[in-house]
Amino acid sequence: MRPLTEPETKTVFAKLANYCSDLKTLIAPLDDGDRYVLRLNHSRVYYVRLSIANMATSVARDQLLSLGTCLGKLTKTGKFRLHITALPILAEHARHKIWVKENGAQPFLYGSNVVKAHVGRWSEDCPEHSGVVVFSMADIPLGFGVTARSTAEARRLDPTGVVCFRQADCGEYLRDEDTLFAG
C-alpha cells in the first residue's frame, strides 16, 4: 500500500471530476482533525481516512484485501476505471443526475443502458458525453453512466432512444462478485 504519485492523482481526480462538481470537500479536513487520503494497493485506489491508512501499514501488502472505499482500478496503460464501489461518493457530490422510473430500474440493474422511455426526470443543461449518476425515483443511487445526448437533444428523441450509456450499476455486486474486490 502506498500513496499515489502526481500523475496518478491527476488521473483519479480527472475521472472523479466528470461526475462530481465539488471535489475539494473530498479531501477537506474533518472535525476530529483527520482527513481522507488516497492509497494504492494491488492497482486499486482506496479512499480512506489517514488514521486507518496508517494503521493498515501494520498489515502485509499481500494480506491486505481492502481498506476504506475502493474508488476503482488504475490500468496498466495509466488510465483509471471507476468501480461501482465508488457510487456512494459520486452520488453525494453528483454534478448531473438522472432519475429512472420503476419500470426502468430493473433493466438498468441488469446492465442495459437507460432509454428515454424509462427516464422520470433529469438535470437541466446536461451536455453530451458527461458523467451522470443514475437514481431511482426514491432517490436511491443505482449506478452511473455517460450521457448519450444533451438534455435538449434528448427531448426530441424517440422513446426507445438511449439517453445514458451505463458505466457501472449495483447489479455488479452480484455479477462481478468474484473480481470486484480481488483479482
Add this chain to the structure above:
Amino acid sequence: MAPSRTRTIKNKHAANGSGIKGSKQSRNDRNAIPDGVLKAKKDPSGKSRAPPPNVKGRPNIAEILKKRKRRVYTEKELGILELNKITPVGVAKSKGTKKGKVFVDDRESMNTILAIVQAEKEGQIESKMMKARQLEEIREARKAEEEKKAAERKERMDETKDSLRKKRKRPQGGSGKDDGDGDKINIRHIAITGSKAAKPKPAKKRVSFAPEE
C-alpha cells in the same frame, strides 16, 4: 648573400677596448654603452621586451594578465553535439534527486492538483455547454424559418384557391359557352397542382393498330 654593413667607428681606440671585433676585451665590454649612445636592437626571438620596472601605486599589468584566467566553456555552452555514451543521453539523471516515485500525500499539493484538474474540467464542460447552446439556437432559428415558409406557402395556396373560386363564379354569369370547357380543365389542373405555371396539354392522339384477322 646580403652584403654586410660597414660601421664607422669614430674613435676606435678610445671606447671599444682594443678595437678588434672579436677580442676578449670587446666581448667583455659588449654591454657597455659606447659613446653614451644606445641603439635600439631588435630582439631576434621576437619576444616582448622585459617588463618595465614597477611603479609604485600602480598594479602590474603583466601580473593582471597572468591572474586573469581564460574562461573554460562547457560542451553545452559551445553547442557541441553530444555523442553516444555508455549511458544514453536522455537516460542520464541528475545526481541528488530522489530515486523512484515521488508521492503526493500532503494536503497542499493535493489541493493544487485538485484545483488544476477541476479548472480544466470546468473549462471543458463550459465550452461544451456553449457549443450545445449555439447549436440549439441555430436549430431553433432554422425551425422558425421553416415554419414561416410553410405558413407563407399555405397563405399563397389559400389565395389561389380563393381567386379560382371567384373565377369559377364569373363564367356562369355571362361569358360564352365555348370558354367553359377549357376553363374547367384549367381550374381542375390548378386545383390539383397548385400552380398556374404549366397549361394542360390537349390529349395526345393515340394510334392503335387493329388486330390482324
